[in-house]
Amino acid sequence: MLLRLPTSVSEAQRCLSEGAIPVGGATLQWAVWQRDGFPEQAMSLREVPEANVLGAEELGAAVLLSRVDDRVPEALRGAAARVGTGAVRRAATVGGNIVGSTLRCLLPAALVLDARATALDAQGPYETDLAELTAKRPLLLSLRWRTPLASGHRKLPDAPGGEPPLVVTTAVRDDHVLRVAVRVGYDVSCESVPCATDPAPALEALSRTSLGTLPAEAWDVVREEVTAVLARAAGR
Structure with missing residues (x-):
């Protein structure tokens, strides 16, 4: 297998048009290739500057999870810090986790x-939303977002031999909108409601969305995380 390492977006685009298979940290793909056979050529974005951005409102697809630090909001930082083991985080990439993983912890x-995504295909880079990104799984270049007033991430402990652990992630935008995403098993739901300092009205509004059908144990975690993130947003 030939591993190609483009140094620009245009070069990466050319690699795609010539049939190179994108690969991030290969923490998941390697086992598949060992089972099904290796492609003739693969491509990594680790030398492409646009895929390595790391800042307050942007995160590149080639960034290793171990490098995601306090330059990004707590929601992303906490999610990256809780993926697998330290060895996995030193190899796995943002793009591989969101596009290539079934768990998609980020x-x-x-x-x-x-967040909005910048993706790349053989015709060039383009902007897309997360729904299209996860459905069509194009090559991700980077994510961009607006800095929230506060955000948070909570992942419950793994149950041995069970389903993936519950994840609850929250953010309060500067237009006083609360967004809550919950992963139950492999399914992720996200809802938005207006919010203020008092969590009760926001929780009541959330209970009338798809999150209102969560099991009682999961709803208890949502209540705790919403209360905490609204307090942090008010205390800024």
């Missing part, structure tokens, strides 16, 4: 931040 955080 997706709830990206959803509450209302």
